[in-house]
Amino acid sequence: MNHDTRQPGSVGQATMNLGGILTRHARYRGNHPALVASGQTLTYRELNSYVNRLANALLGAGLKKGDKFATVLPNCLELMACYWAAAKTGMVIVPLSTLLQANGLQTLLRDSDTRLVLGDPNFADVFGRIRSQLPLIETAVLVGDEPAFGMVPFERFVADAPASEPPDPQLACDDVFNIMYSSGTTGLPKGIVHTHFVRAMYCTLFAHAWRMTPESVVLHAGAIVFNGAMLDLMPWMFVGGTYILHDSFKAERVIEDIARYKVTHVVMVPAQIIAILHSPAYDPQKLMSLEMIHNVGAPLHVEHKKILNDTLPGRFYELYGLTEGFITILDKHDSVRKLGSVGCPPAFFEIRILRPDGSECAPGEVGEICGRGPILMPGYYKQPALTDRAIVNGLLHSGDAGYLDEDGYLFLVDRLKDMIISGGVNVYPRDIEEVIIQHADVREVAVFGAADEKWGEVPIAAVVPKAGATIDSQELIAWTNARVDAKFQRIQDVVIYDEFPRNVAGKTLKREMRAAYSERRRAAG
Secondary structure, eight states: OOOOOOOTTSHHHHTTOTHHHHHHHHHHSTTSEEEEETTEEEEHHHHHHHHHHHHHHHHHTTOOTTOEEEEEOOSSHHHHHHHHHHHHHTOEEEEEOTTOOHHHHHHHHHHTTEEEEEEOHHHHHHHHHHGGGOTTOOEEEESSSSOOTTOEEHHHHHTTOOSSOOOOOOOOTTSEEEEEEOSOOSSSOOEEEEEHHHHHHHHHHHHHHTTOOTTOEEEEOSOTTSGGGHHHHHHHHHHTOEEEEOSSOOHHHHHHHHHHHTOOEEEEOHHHHHHHHTSTTOOGGGGTTOSEEEEOSSOOOHHHHHHHHHHSTTOEEEEEEETTTEEEEEOTTTTTTTTTOOOBOOTTOEEEEEOTTSOBOOTTOOEEEEEEOTTOOSOBTTOHHHHHHHEETTEEEEEEEEEEOTTSOEEEEEEGGGOEEETTEEEOHHHHHHHHTTSTTEEEEEEEEEEETTTEEEEEEEEEEOTTOOOOHHHHHHHHHTTSSSGGGOOOEEEEOSSOOBOTTOOBOHHHHHHHHHHHHHHTO
């Protein structure tokens, strides 16, 4: 009898190394354009050589499989190369936001056990102040022209490294690829661990879901340190398409490059989609090459979905998900039929809507969204207690409220922590937002709760006016309160913003709005 005695990490499992995908493309489709970034266009052969130099430089700096290195970089060629250098070597990449302050960076660099860091010139001054508190970091690399605070310039760091393939690290499915920290910066750090297997599932599952092919052209203008970027970055590499990486988001440039490069796939957060729809340059004819307009991060309000489905039909996708590893997908063929839904779980995923006692909700009944699937994290880095609270009996508990319709499609109601309890009644901000966004002068809206002596909490609406529009707060309050479904949904005040505060992932920070509103009320007496 023939028994397979191979152990994890043997030749039979070494192909789980994500870096092998790039190596394969360099060999079999080496002249195909792979990446447009930092003013350069690289073929797969050129990108592979660039990544190999970085991978060999990291090995030459003394790092080995399992060691952590961090990036504090904006979108650039070097940051993209870091992901695939980690894949080829078995090192663990820790991508950090350039918006973090010194204390936040110090906390995350220490928590992640980072040994080497790559940062841009804006990071250099910060690093000079916190380096003495980071004894594990042996090398700091500056992605810039001039050395600073003992940081080694990137070109010098890779100068003597060969472009040949680094040694095979003999990776198994459960070897760690990255630690991604949740976008919040308060409380205990939550480093979300993703293995090579999890990221391989991102490659295959999303390539299939988005109908990507080797001829696909992807454009990404959001920060690729945000996990939402992996929704197109991993399947792009898997199929061997072309990836256009913008250094930052500008609506007009996105529109221009979609037309220029005949882009087929884009992934954006709601604020970016809204900016494009309201740009003077918006013209559906310029975007006709698109096969996918994908919303992630938070559900797009129905009013904006209708515009997309009317002007660019058959292209809108939406994903509800957690970086920790559960998703539903609204397919482009369901985007009109199930307009208010965030889709259904893909193959191999399971979803349940649970009551507080753990029992399962009936169709149409609101409860906590829970689920599992092949992209579920093994846990939070060095936080077993937090992991045990998030994953209970194998199910990831989202902290989000929602319900399933009779067909099993998920309708997201709101974050449980954003729910307003007014006079003992649960008030979901999203229900009110869907009304306010229909006002002719409102571009964006966010509803949050404020303390109230009589009702406990009352809804407050924050709005961003459309370009050239002026919003009268009292008029908007009256307009909204005449249209909401119930008295407890009536808003009590309106706050007008030029732009909403957002985190690096582009998500609206309601907590900051809530805190600022409370402070204004206290100051006013």
